[in-house]
Amino acid sequence: MSAVFRFEVKATDGTARSGEIVTPRGTIRTPAFMPVGTAATIKAMHPEAVHGLGADIVLANTYHLMLRPGADRIAALGGLHRFMNWPWPILTDSGGFQVMSLAKLRKIDDQGVTFQSHIDGSRHELSPERALEIQHLLGSDIRMQLDECVRLPAPEKEVERAMRLSLRWAERSRRAFGTQPGHAIFGIVQGGVSPGLRRTSAKELAEMDFDGHALGGLAVGEPQESMLATIEATLPFLPDAKPRYLMGVGSPDDLLEAAGRGIDMFDCVMPTRAGRHGLVYSRFGRINLRNARHADDPRPIDPESSCEAARIYSRAYLHHLVKAGEILGMMLLTEINLAYYESLMLGIRGAIEARSFGEFVKMTKAGWRAGEAGQSVAQTIG
């Protein structure tokens, strides 16, 4: 393996761009969607099946893994790639977001954050340096700085305080990471939905020589238009030559809109979580399989999908599995959703390369709007 981490924009269409991130563990085609493997598993899927659907990279959560099974243990077992049997690229977050959303009794100061595990109440500390050390033990390919993310809406003063703290942590994170050939560290832009704060954050980060930049603190309660306006206000102040990652986003519509504005990477629990709750994303929009109208429907989710689960099982059977709480239902729906997300990214990349991104967006949204009426009633499983 050559120890190179490299990003290249290969095509643009307006502000949208496609390209690739080359890492020693594989190439990530961008715009990329990263399935979320919180506890070192993409829930309800075999790892090789996740890769088979077109995922070049997955995300794993530092917070969850440091608590269980522990970063030292994973290191002793040969690192996260071997542990979870995923030999391709992995991005780890810094743990900051989950500390804020999951942990108990948090105390945050300039040094870092102390908190109690949501699993067993044990006390832990996370500093910018410790977050990087843990990610080093995990052996992930792309690592994230520790940041503080505030829930929106929040007072501007509070948003600014967290943004400035995140910038100080960014500097310490960048220093702690040092130089690690073949691995990358991303800084995280904060600043809520304030264009001014975002600009400050982006400009200061841009000077710190990160390998890529993330937009954090979005999709945390604000309307989609605020999120998109914030992306537009921020990206001009980040270097074009480095990948831009929109954290925790989003719905298929969010992916289209944000990719159109120049985002290169996404992660979200939406397709996997929805799959465990009877919801399907498809070319025909969102389908709630709990609904009784599917009980006698012999049609598959999408007879033209590249995903076998979307082609060979009837909606009636999927409805039955969901109603009966069967694990196979969660497995098949997760597979169908991730396949749809990855096929959407494939379409986005292809459209940018063909300079027909606008047309692709129109067609895709028309398909969602048409819904199941867009599918022939005659189509049934073979």
Place this chain on the structure above:
Amino acid sequence: MSAVFRFEVKATDGTARSGEIVTPRGTIRTPAFMPVGTAATIKAMHPEAVHGLGADIVLANTYHLMLRPGADRIAALGGLHRFMNWPWPILTDSGGFQVMSLAKLRKIDDQGVTFQSHIDGSRHELSPERALEIQHLLGSDIRMQLDECVRLPAPEKEVERAMRLSLRWAERSRRAFGTQPGHAIFGIVQGGVSPGLRRTSAKELAEMDFDGHALGGLAVGEPQESMLATIEATLPFLPDAKPRYLMGVGSPDDLLEAAGRGIDMFDCVMPTRAGRHGLVYSRFGRINLRNARHADDPRPIDPESSCEAARIYSRAYLHHLVKAGEILGMMLLTEINLAYYESLMLGIRGAIEARSFGEFVKMTKAGWRAGEAGQSVAQTIG
């Protein structure tokens, strides 16, 4: 498809025998283990993966399917094979056992049984004729007569009453089934652990021209030696030329012992249920992956298994998945267990053909006794 149902004994070793059941949907190598697909799914596995592990046939539960999603609905959707995407042979039970163990407010008389659904309290009836009608709607390949199974220990009088009722129901079931080329109906021997009652039941059933015979009412609380003694007391009164199915059995040791006595078919929830609760069956015996001693163990379950999940994941990772309640843990352990069960059946069949069954039993049990000491500590995942 030629509409033939045929059983052939191809080799014997003492009382053990191997052979095949030929059906229009495929050949079942015997002795056979049938994974249990209660609600039209082998829990936590894709159907094609179940077949890939060596299962020639699965069992589905009439009781569960008549309540949800309903037999008429499955028939309208093209039958159970298409519904659950399992094109190979399926055996359905009659529903009797689950009515006794799961349903509420049962009332049983000569006509049949009325009961309330454990899902929604709705009232249902099951008679010998209705049980066959439901199985016909499902379209299963092998169908079972309705019987009454009493929990052991029970007074001999009660056991005899249920046995005689089951015989009357056997006659009605046989008549209701009639002639259905390519499909089969099995009668069920009852009589608890009383050799006299079992003999009576077997002899009377043998005169009714069933396609095969099952031993019901075993593995319901009695010691293993009672079960084996009952098998020995019963089989001489059943025709050799028809398959013999031991219902609801059992542990790997039960399979060895019962196959040695001439049983041709088994079904049991043990491998699948255990897999959802952190327990693994292997050449090294039973392994409880919840146990903390596995937390740092880099070894796979069995580096020589034909099952990838048993070869490529460390015990440490499986332990982590089980502790974290991850669905992938249930998926992998179910797969490992069914693979072990099916490989055990493969070994049993091969040993009978080679007339070395006794030696195979000795070696297999020695492996279980030696436990993990039988595996080199140096063996780790690659």
